[in-house]
Structures are given as C-alpha cells and as structure tokens.
Amino acid sequence: MATTIRTSRQSLPLLHVSLDDTSTMPDVFDADREEAIQAKKQLLAEQRGMATKSNRPQIRDDQEWKFFDTARIHVSGGDGGNGCVSFRREKGEPRGGPNGGRGGRGGSVFLVCDEGLNTLAPLRNRVHVRAYKGRNGLGHGKDGQKGRHIMISVPPGTVVRELHTQKVAGELRNHGDKLLVARGGRGGRGNAAFLTPRNTAPKLAERGESGAKRWLAVELRLVADVGFLGKPNAGKSTLLAAASAARPKIANYPFTTIVPNLGVCDISDEGAGLILCDIPGLIEGAAEGAGLGPAFLRHVQRCKVLLHLVDGSSEDPIGDFETINRELKEYDPFLAEKPQVVVLNKVDIPEVKEKEEDLINALKEKANHSRVLSISAATTENVKELMGRLKKFVMSQPDTDLPPIPEINLAKAGLDFDSDDYEIISDPSYPGQWRISGEYIENIAKMTHWEYPEAVARFGRQLEALGIAKELELRGAMDGDLVMVNEYDFEFNSRMTNLYIPQELLEKEKRMEAKANGKSDEDDDEIAWRPFSQGGFLDVDSDELVGFMDSDEWELLDDDFEDGDDFVFEDDDEVWTSQ
Numbered sequence: 001m002a003t004t005i006r007t008s009r010q011s012l013p014l015l016h017v018s019l020d021d022t023s024t025m026p027d028v029f030d031a032d033r034e035e036a037i038q039a040k041k042q043l044l045a046e047q048r049g050m051a052t053k054s055n056r057p058q059i060r061d062d063q064e065w066k067f068f069d070t071a072r073i074h075v076s077g078g079d080g081g082n083g084c085v086s087f088r089r090e091k092g093e094p095r096g097g098p099n100g101g102r103g104g105r106g107g108s109v110f111l112v113c114d115e116g117l118n119t120l121a122p123l124r125n126r127v128h129v130r131a132y133k134g135r136n137g138l139g140h141g142k143d144g145q146k147g148r149h150i151m152i153s154v155p156p157g158t159v160v161r162e163l164h165t166q167k168v169a170g171e172l173r174n175h176g177d178k179l180l181v182a183r184g185g186r187g188g189r190g191n192a193a194f195l196t197p198r199n200t201a202p203k204l205a206e207r208g209e210s211g212a213k214r215w216l217a218v219e220l221r222l223v224a225d226v227g228f229l230g231k232p233n234a235g236k237s238t239l240l241a242a243a244s245a246a247r248p249k250i251a252n253y254p255f256t257t258i259v260p261n262l263g264v265c266d267i268s269d270e271g272a273g274l275i276l277c278d279i280p281g282l283i284e285g286a287a288e289g290a291g292l293g294p295a296f297l298r299h300v301q302r303c304k305v306l307l308h309l310v311d312g313s314s315e316d317p318i319g320d321f322e323t324i325n326r327e328l329k330e331y332d333p334f335l336a337e338k339p340q341v342v343v344l345n346k347v348d349i350p351e352v353k354e355k356e357e358d359l360i361n362a363l364k365e366k367a368n369h370s371r372v373l374s375i376s377a378a379t380t381e382n383v384k385e386l387m388g389r390l391k392k393f394v395m396s397q398p399d400t401d402l403p404p405i406p407e408i409n410l411a412k413a414g415l416d417f418d419s420d421d422y423e424i425i426s427d428p429s430y431p432g433q434w435r436i437s438g439e440y441i442e443n444i445a446k447m448t449h450w451e452y453p454e455a456v457a458r459f460g461r462q463l464e465a466l467g468i469a470k471e472l473e474l475r476g477a478m479d480g481d482l483v484m485v486n487e488y489d490f491e492f493n494s495r496m497t498n499l500y501i502p503q504e505l506l507e508k509e510k511r512m513e514a515k516a517n518g519k520s521d522e523d524d525d526e527i528a529w530r531p532f533s534q535g536g537f538l539d540v541d542s543d544e545l546v547g548f549m550d551s552d553e554w555e556l557l558d559d560d561f562e563d564g565d566d567f568v569f570e571d572d573d574e575v576w577t578s579q
C-alpha cells in the first residue's frame with residue numbers, strides 16, 4: 001500500500017504568500033507600499049480563515065476565561081533551621097562553654113484577603129506553595145535567620161477548608177484579613193540551650209521542627225449585598241450594566257452570562273455603594289442541576305437580599321416567578337428564606353406596559369409582600385428608584401449571615417499537637433516489635449539527631465515523660481524489643497538510659513576525660529583535636545561548628561534566599577528554654 005508522506009514542500013504553497021506581486025498595485029511611495037503589502041497580507045489571511053492581529057479573538061481580556069471559584073492548593077510551612085553544636089574556644093581554655101545557636105523558624109503560609117480580586121484564578125497556576133526554611137544556627141551563640149513567610153492573595157468571600165477532612169478553617173471576608181494555613185517549624189535549639197550544671201559540655205542539639213503541610217480546598221463565595229435571580233434572558237445583566245460601571249455580556253439568548261459579575265451601584269445617591277451580583281439564569285429543573293445557575297447559587301448565599309427579576313415579555317411571567325422560587329426552595333432552603341425584592345422588567349415594551357398593573361398585582365399576591373416594582377433595564381426607567389429603595393431595604397436587614405464557624409485550627413505545627421495523642425501498635429505475628437504513631441511523638445523523633453548519643457538519651461527521657469515508656473512496659477515490652485517511630489527505630493530499654501551509644505563514641509568520651517585529667521598521650525591528642533564530625537573533638541583557637549546535616553544542606557539553604565530579600569520577623573516567636 002502506498003503511503004503519502006506529507007513533505008514540508010507539499011505544504012509550502014499553502015503558506016506562501018507572494019508579496020512581490022505588486023504588479024496590480026499602483027507605483028507609490030514606500031510607506032504606502034508597506035501599507036498596501038500589509039493590507040494584502042491581511043486580505044489573504046482572512047480569505048484563508050487565518051487569525052490576524054485584527055481578527056484574532058481577544059481571549060486574554062475575556063473575564064469569563066479567568067473566573068475560577070474553586071481551587072485546591074498544597075501549602076507547606078518552611079522547616080525550622082537546625083540547632084548547632086559548638087563550643088567556645090579560647091587560648092588557655094581548651095574546653096569552653098557551649099555556644100551553639102538556635103535554628104531560625106521556618107516561614108509560614110498565609111492567605112490574605114485582597115478586595116482587588118474577585119476570582120481564585122491565581123491559585124490555579126500555583127498549586128504548591130512553600131514558605132522558606134529557617135537557617136541553621138551558628139556558633140558564637142548566633143541564631144539562624146528566620147525563613148520568609150508567603151502571602152497568598154485571595155478575594156473577599158474565600159472559604160478555606162482542609163481538603164482531607166473538609167473542615168472549615170475560616171473565611172476571609174474583609175480586605176486585609178489574614179489566615180495562617182501552614183505554620184513554619186520552630187528552629188531546633190543549639191547546644192547552648194542544653195547547658196545544665198550537670199552537663200556543662202552538651203554534645204547535642206535539635207533538628208528544626210518540620211513545617212506543617214496540607215492540602216486545602218479553597219472556595220469563593222462572592223460577597224455582595226444584592227444577588228440577582230431570574231430566568232435566562234430576564235435582563236439581569238442589562239440591569240447590572242444600567243446600575244453600575246460593570247459591563248457584563250448582554251445578548252438576546254439564554255445563558256449569556258456564564259460566570260458571576262459584580263458591580264458597585266454608582267447611580268443615584270440613594271443607591272450608591274450597593275454591591276450587586278449578577279449570576280447565570282435559573283431554569284426549570286435547576287435544583288436537579290439543569291442549566292448553569294445552580295453552580296453559582298452559592299455566590300448569592302452571602303447576599304442580604306435577592307433581587308428577583310421577572311421578564312414581562314415572557315409568555316408566562318408569573319409562572320416563571322413561581323418556577324424560580326420552587327427551584328430555589330428545593331435546591332437551597334436557606335436561600336429561599338432570604339428576603340426578595342421582585343422586579344418586573346421590560347415595561348418599555350408596549351405589550352408589557354399594557355399588562356403592567358395586572359402583573360404587578362399578581363406578583364404581589366404570589367410573593368406575599370409588597371416589595372414589587374416595575375422597571376425597564378434597557379431604558380433605565382425606574383432603575384434609580386429601584387436602587388434607592390434596595391439600599392434602604394438592605395440597610396434594614398439584620399446581619400444574620402455569619403461567616404462559617406471555624407472547625408479546624410490550621411495554625412498548628414509539629415509540637416502544637418497534643419502530646420497525649422499517640423497510639424502504640426503491635427502485631428502478634430511480630431512479637432517484640434512496637435510502632436508508636438502520633439503527630440507529637442513523630443515530630444520529637446524528627447527533631448532528634450540520632451547520631452548524637454546525648455540526643456538519643458534525651459529522646460528516651462521524653463518517651464518516659466510522655467508516659468510512652470510506661471505504657472510500653474505495661475503492654476509487655478521487654479528490654480531489647482524494637483520500637484519504631486516513623487522511619488526511626490531503637491531498642492526498648494525500660495530505664496531508657498544510655499540508648500545506643502556506639503562503643504567508639506564511648507571510648508572517645510573516655511579519652512577526652514583522660515585528656516582533661518592530663519593523662520593523655522600523643523596518640524590520643526591527635527584524635528582529640530579532629531573535628532567532631534570526623535570523630536574527634538574541637539579545634540584549639542576557633543569555634544568548631546558541627547552542623548547537623550552534611551555540607552550539602554548548607555549550600556541548599558543558601559540558595560533559598562535571594563540577595564536583598566528582607567526577612568519577616570515575628571514578635572511572638574517563642575524562645576525555648578532548656579529544661
């Protein structure tokens with residue numbers, strides 16, 4: 001079978017535009033000639049249905065493409081910097097006091113309410129949001145710098161939930177409202193913090209606490225005073241355009257509006273400042289999801305008053321009115337309870353004008369109140385009057401619409417979790433093995449530097465203090481059993497003392513003691529002055545820094561900060577004290 005291979009040459013004639021063919025054009029000045037060429041180019045392109053500068057659709061400016069009212073984002077607070085192990089070294093004082101500084105706190109992630117926004121579109125482009133790490137502590141008692149916070153701007157009316165539990169964490173309603181959604185980790189304490197009369201040369205420090213990490217479901221409920229309701233084509237967008245500077249799309253077909261439009265009333269002094277929200281029209285079956293409207297109904301949940309627009313030129317205006325109210329009741333009884341103002345539209349049309357009085361009376365009867373008015377959104381007849389009355393009515397409404405009650409506090413990180421909240425899991429088919437899970441204990445394990453015997457011993461004391469050691473014993477744990485916390489494991493020891501001190505370190509310790517007592521020999525000396533990370537101790541005349549991580553970590557941290565960045569310091573940053 002013969003296959004046709006499309007070569008570029010084959011497609012060439014299609015694309016080729018003969019610009020040299022100016023024979024049909026009059027011989028004119030260069031500038032004109034240029035213009036003529038452009039005109040011809042455009043003509044050719046248009047004939048072929050190609051997009052040109054002038055006929056290209058203006059997608060960029062189309063608000064409808066930029067409107068998003070839901071988003072999912074993953075936020076992570078920066079990890080705290082690690083504490084540092086270092087000792088003061090001075091001539092004549094070979095073993096000075098500990099002076100390792102504390103790691104800086106990691107930056108946090110905040111959502112901040114910005115009234116200049118009315119869509120969650122920016123969050124769609126940025127799914128993972130990370131705050132900056134705190135820097136590691138340094139010698140000379142210097143604490144590491146704090147990591148920078150990250151602020152995410154969201155529009156008023158943004159409701160934040162934890163995705164996993166769907167619990168509400170809060171709502172950002174007013175400009176400047178701030179919600180902490182992922183706290184940065186605390187910095188680990190340096191060895192200076194572990195100085196006690198009994199231990200004057202603590203060789204331990206903490207790793208930084210990890211920042212909180214979670215997925216969030218973010219949802220926008222526009223905040224407006226008046227929400228428009230009505231069938232498609234009733235003239236809702238026309239009314240919004242008549243009363244405000246908003247310029248929504250208006251056309252004589254249903255579902256012209258496909259996203260909510262907000263406008264601030266700027267006609268008549270009485271109505272000025274009223275925030276109006278125009279949403280897509282509702283149709284029969286909306287409660288079951290028909291049409292576009294239902295998805296947008298939550299945007300009018302925050303409104304104090306609903307403006308129910310009835311198209312006077314419809315075949316059955318009263319039927320329309322009833323349909324909408326029925327659908328509303330079925331879809332969301334809370335919305336159906338909201339006070340309505342009923343407006344008969346299109347009274348500029350003579351046939352409508354004729355029926356105006358009857359329709360108004362019928363609407364009053366069906367609505368069971370007298371807040372019924374006729375207007376023409378197209379000619380703006382009575383629109384000023386309507387806005388003035390609307391504003392008065394809105395002002396008279398009580399502030400019953402409270403923001404959702406927060407059900408979960410996202411301000412917690414690592415050690416803010418309840419220390420009693422742990423679980424000991426054992427499997428009879430694996431005797432002698434125990435797994436401990438719980439946010440608090442897992443964080444403590446993460447903050448322990450397992451290479452430092454003293455740090456491991458301290459972890460043991462913490463297990464004891466939390467009652468976990470006791471609990472293990474009660475459940476039958478024996479000395480030498482395997483205990484696991486996350487990826488860390490160690491041997492159970494009912495006293496939880498001297499956990500896992502490797503033999504070589506113990507020997508080194510002895511040599512140090514011997515040296516301090518003046519009993520060292522040449523060989524020991526050499527070992528003693530090697531850096532701690534290489535198995536030795538400290539240098540003579542300078543601070544010996546022992547970073548917890550290998551040197552890669554330091555370089556990585558440096559990259560996290562750009563020159564000239566200013567760091568945000570928190571006033572309430574607690575300082576840990578040694579126990």
Ligand SMILES: Nc1nc2c(ncn2[C@@H]2O[C@H](COP(=O)(O)OP(=O)(O)OP(=O)(O)O)[C@@H](O)[C@H]2O)c(=O)[nH]1
Pocket residue numbers: 230231232233234235236237238239249250251252253254255256257258279280281282345346347348349375376377378379
């Ligand atoms: N004669 C007359 N026509 C009107 C009036 N108000 C709106 N219209 C026309 O009705 C048609 C629909 O108007 P829209 O404002 O787009 O209606 P809508 O309620 O926003 O419709 P959807 O967005 O589809 O829900 C347009 O052709 C408007 O010009 C009015 O007061 N008088």
Ligand SMILES: [Mg+2]
Pocket residue numbers: 236237238249250256257278279280
């Ligand atoms: Mg519309």
